[in-house]
Amino acid sequence: MTATSASLRPPVSPKRAGFQSVLRAEWVKFRTVRGWIAGLGVAVLACVLFSYLVANGTHSGTCTGTGTNCKSGHPFVPTGPDGQAVADSYQYLARPLTGNGTITVQVASLSGLISSSPVNVAPSLSSTRPGLAGWAKAGLLLTPGTRQGSPYAAVMATAAHGIRFQYDYASDRAGLPGAVSATSPRWVRLTRRGDTITGYDSTNGASWHKIGAVRLPGLPATVDVGLFVTSPVSFHDGTGHQTQATGAFSHIALAGKVSGPWHSRSIGMSQADFYPTLGAGSMHRSASGFVLTGSGDIAPAVVQGVLGTNTAASTLLLGLTVGLIALIVIAAMFITSEYRRGLIRTTFTAIPRRGRVLAAKAIVIGAVAFAIGAIAAAASIPLGEHLLTSNGDYVFPASAAAVVQVVAGCGLVNALTTIAVLALGTMLRRSAGAITAGIVVFVLPYVIGSSLSGSIETWLFRLTPAAAFSVLGVLPRSALVDYPYTFGNGYYPLPPWAGLLVLAAYTVAALAAARVLLARRDA
Amino acid sequence: MTDSLYAEWTKLRTLTSTAWLLLGAVVLTIGITVAVLAATHQSPGSGGGQDPTKIALTGIDLGQAVIAVLAVLAISEEYGTGMIRTTLAAMPRRLITLGAKAVNVAALTLAAGVLAVAGCLIAGRLTLPADGLGPAHGYALVSIAHSPTLRAAAGSVIYLILIGLLALGVATAIRDTAVSVGAVLALLYLPPLLAQAVSDPLRRHIEQVAPMTAGLAIQATTNLRNQPIAPWAGLAVLAAWAIASLLLAGLLLRRRDA
Numbered sequence: 001m002t003a004t005s006a007s008l009r010p011p012v013s014p015k016r017a018g019f020q021s022v023l024r025a026e027w028v029k030f031r032t033v034r035g036w037i038a039g040l041g042v043a044v045l046a047c048v049l050f051s052y053l054v055a056n057g058t059h060s061g062t063c064t065g066t067g068t069n070c071k072s073g074h075p076f077v078p079t080g081p082d083g084q085a086v087a088d089s090y091q092y093l094a095r096p097l098t099g100n101g102t103i104t105v106q107v108a109s110l111s112g113l114i115s116s117s118p119v120n121v122a123p124s125l126s127s128t129r130p131g132l133a134g135w136a137k138a139g140l141l142l143t144p145g146t147r148q149g150s151p152y153a154a155v156m157a158t159a160a161h162g163i164r165f166q167y168d169y170a171s172d173r174a175g176l177p178g179a180v181s182a183t184s185p186r187w188v189r190l191t192r193r194g195d196t197i198t199g200y201d202s203t204n205g206a207s208w209h210k211i212g213a214v215r216l217p218g219l220p221a222t223v224d225v226g227l228f229v230t231s232p233v234s235f236h237d238g239t240g241h242q243t244q245a246t247g248a249f250s251h252i253a254l255a256g257k258v259s260g261p262w263h264s265r266s267i268g269m270s271q272a273d274f275y276p277t278l279g280a281g282s283m284h285r286s287a288s289g290f291v292l293t294g295s296g297d298i299a300p301a302v303v304q305g306v307l308g309t310n311t312a313a314s315t316l317l318l319g320l321t322v323g324l325i326a327l328i329v330i331a332a333m334f335i336t337s338e339y340r341r342g343l344i345r346t347t348f349t350a351i352p353r354r355g356r357v358l359a360a361k362a363i364v365i366g367a368v369a370f371a372i373g374a375i376a377a378a379a380s381i382p383l384g385e386h387l388l389t390s391n392g393d394y395v396f397p398a399s400a401a402a403v404v405q406v407v408a409g410c411g412l413v414n415a416l417t418t419i420a421v422l423a424l425g426t427m428l429r430r431s432a433g434a435i436t437a438g439i440v441v442f443v444l445p446y447v448i449g450s451s452l453s454g455s456i457e458t459w460l461f462r463l464t465p466a467a468a469f470s471v472l473g474v475l476p477r478s479a480l481v482d483y484p485y486t487f488g489n490g491y492y493p494l495p496p497w498a499g500l501l502v503l504a505a506y507t508v509a510a511l512a513a514a515r516v517l518l519a520r521r522d523a
Numbered sequence: 524m525t526d527s528l529y530a531e532w533t534k535l536r537t538l539t540s541t542a543w544l545l546l547g548a549v550v551l552t553i554g555i556t557v558a559v560l561a562a563t564h565q566s567p568g569s570g571g572g573q574d575p576t577k578i579a580l581t582g583i584d585l586g587q588a589v590i591a592v593l594a595v596l597a598i599s600e601e602y603g604t605g606m607i608r609t610t611l612a613a614m615p616r617r618l619i620t621l622g623a624k625a626v627n628v629a630a631l632t633l634a635a636g637v638l639a640v641a642g643c644l645i646a647g648r649l650t651l652p653a654d655g656l657g658p659a660h661g662y663a664l665v666s667i668a669h670s671p672t673l674r675a676a677a678g679s680v681i682y683l684i685l686i687g688l689l690a691l692g693v694a695t696a697i698r699d700t701a702v703s704v705g706a707v708l709a710l711l712y713l714p715p716l717l718a719q720a721v722s723d724p725l726r727r728h729i730e731q732v733a734p735m736t737a738g739l740a741i742q743a744t745t746n747l748r749n750q751p752i753a754p755w756a757g758l759a760v761l762a763a764w765a766i767a768s769l770l771l772a773g774l775l776l777r778r779r780d781a
Contacts, residue, residue: 035702050717057721318720322713329705336701340603430540431701432599436592439708440585447712448555448584456562 019360022351026360029334030368036330040372043326047319047376048383055315055387074308074394075274077301078149080169084476085396087232088148088169089268089296091281092141094226097192101256103140103225104189105249105289106205107157110138110180112231112245115278119233119240123278131243133234134160134482135297138180138247140190141228142197144220148268151216154228154298155188155199159245163188165199165211170300172480173212175201192256195219205251225254226262227290232297233276235484242278242295250289262290269296300478301396302485309490310393313406313472315384316377320410320472321443323376324417328442331365331418332434335425344523354518358426362511365422366415373414377407402474405496409471412500416507417442417465423510427517441465441506458487462494465506470499527614527623534606535597535627544593545635548683552586552639553646560650575656576672576744579647579665583679583739586639587686591707594628594690599700607781617776621695625688625769632687636680644676663744671744678741678758685758685765686711689734692768696775711735727751734764 030036080086097103113128139156153167155175163175163186180186187202198213231245266281277295284291338344351357381403388395398406420442425434445464461467470492477485485491492499535541559581598621601607614620647665656662667673693710694703714733718726730736730751740757743750752760 050713053717054720057725315720318713318716321716322709325705325709325713329701333701432592432596432704435701435704436588436708439705439712440588443708443712444585444588447716448581456559459562 043323047323050319051380055384085301087297090230091294094224106251108248132159136231136245153197163201175211229292229294244278312385328438331421332425336431369414369418370411374411377410420507423514426514467499468503531623548589552582553642556582591690594687595694636683688765692772695772
């Protein structure tokens with residue numbers, strides 16, 4: 001008898017009773033509900049469909065003059081050596097240099113004008129006031145060519161950031177602090193040795209201090225070296241104003257094999273160029289050297305009001321939200337339907353360690369939601385980019401890292417949200433309560449935020465789970481461009497990882513509360 | 524009909540969730556309004572264009588979700604528990620049952636809506652003048668003596684009732700709590716999001732036909748010319764949504780097995 005009853009007992013190996021089998025059980029419970037699998041499909045389709053609607057409905061033209069002369073399409077935006085969008089507009093006075101050489105100059109003064117009218121109105125030199133943008137630049141620049149977006153290295157005096165050695169638009173080293181004035185002029189020097197360019201500065205032209213060096217691979221034998229002046233859009237009282245800078249240079253010394261005369265050019269300063277400039281560039285000789293007047297910037301391109309805020313990721317925001325609603329419903333039902341049907345008692349009889357059940361459910365729903373978010377984003381990004389481009393909108397070029405950020409970010413937003421909703425469902429045990437709470441906490445802050453204005457919106461995207469939408473923030477920003485990087489201008493207040501941490505904090509809090517209640521209450 | 528009304532009233536009244544949801548709707552509505560009012564500061568000289576009454580009624584945006592859940596639960600939980608079969612056995616004229624539920628949901632929403640809207644207006648009246656949105660700054664005081672504000676207040680209560688009826692109809696058609704809640708909230712909150720994301724004229728059309736954006740046009744008291752839809756016309760659009768959903772619900776209720 002004993003032998004028979006023992007043989008009836010199924011053989012349970014300790015290994016199979018482990019966490020893996022709990023996980024497997026939850027996965028089977030999930031995948032065998034046809035409605036949920038259909039819901040996942042709905043989530044992906046809804047995400048792609050809404051991204052399509054948003055991208056397709058976005059037409060932004062460019063307006064010139066007083067805003068009445070609008071045409072579709074966007075002006076040409078140069079692309080820098082790393083594939084990023086750049087501004088490349090300046091006044092240049094240069095000579096070709098073959099082989100190694102050194103150019104030295106004294107920047108004697110830097111002054112400028114700021115337009116009184118905002119950036120979307122055609123500027124006029126007659127309505128200006130004296131003043132300088134913080135990143136107004138005057139100095140020496142070496143480049144293989146003046147095509148916009150070419151690689152370069154430059155050493156310059158700036159209005160508010162001291163002497164700087166910059167190259168290839170995004171890289172920057174600080175030199176001597178302080179502004180240029182008649183009483184304290186600045187000396188700058190640029191040396192080419194092979195592919196390596198070195199920048200120096202000096203207060204007296206005698207004792208030199210090296211700021212930095214850069215290797216520009218593939219530099220041709222003959223390059224342009226010379227003087228440049230540029231002056232970016234200055235932002236104050238809420239809008240941008242074009243500016244113009246004038247730099248006076250003296251004591252020019254050029255050592256090396258130079259050919260041809262000095263040649264003055266305005267690069268990227270015409271009406272057709274995207275970067276807003278003030279006036280025409282000019283150059284004249286002075287008693288001791290040259291005076292250059294220029295407008296524009298040599299820096300990464302940020303939104304600046306003229307390019308729009310379109311990225312393929314920005315068209316995803318709505319679709320992500322819609323897909324999230326479907327996933328919230330599924331995540332809540334994943335636990336509440338067990339309570340409704342009484343299956344939870346069977347589950348806890350089979351696996352008395354309730355925390356493991358919750359963990360297994362969280363892993364299953366989190367992994368599924370991550371995959372759905374990533375798939376939907378990966379499908380929507382190329383679609384959105386294609387539609388925006390064919391609508392004539394400017395789309396900031398997305399680096400591979402940005403695409404990974406958005407795809408993985410959408411997956412993580414979905415995963416963290418569904419796990420939190422699963423925890424809410426565990427606490428509330430009712431689908432209606434869990435779904436409503438889930439939508440109110442995780443979707444509504446964004447809905448309400450988009451209908452409010454000003455500082456409330458910024459705080460919503462800092463403190464509520466909506467902070468995690470910052471994973472979609474791939475608009476370029478740069479310390480080298482003074483711009484109000486505000487929410488109203490398309491920039492999220494938190495970096496992506498911080499936004500995800502805010503959401504993760506909500507998820508962890510919900511999971512902890514669910515874990516405590518699960519252990520304390522009867523099922 | 525009276526018996527049916529009384530039966531539905533008893534069912535709804537004796538659920539603990541009903542009282543909690545009504546309380547939740549009032550507290551959430553007023554709470555959100557108070558939070559928004561606390562964050563509202565109109566700096567002098569930054570231009571007008573604000574609508575004090577609409578700001579004071581912001582809480583309705585969120586409170587309607589709770590009302591919608593209440594309405595969904597009124598029918599979907601009967602399907603969830605199988606109670607619907609007892610109900611329909613006792614009252615075979617199904618449309619009467621649906622009508623009785625609609626009347627009860629509307630009555631409860633009316634009570635909660637009046638409290639919530641009154642609370643919002645009082646909060647707005649007390650705080651907005653100090654925030655630079657009072658009579659001293661050229662704005663009307665939030666008061667029901669001011670006829671557009673009275674219209675916005677009464678309209679907001681009607682809005683909540685219509686949202687309840689819309690949700691009841693959707694839930695009767697779907698018959699599942701979770702899916703119904705998801706569907707109703709998606710129907711309410713997605714079109715405004717879509718409208719934010721696209722440009723005119725599509726945006727304007729969406730705002731004219733979507734239940735939430737059209738219905739909430741009733742809250743506008745200033746700058747009426749620039750609203751996508753006139754206040755009462757907007758509420759009529761929402762009413763059309765509610766009627767259509769109840770008609771569909773009635774049709775399905777008659778034709779399907781319970």
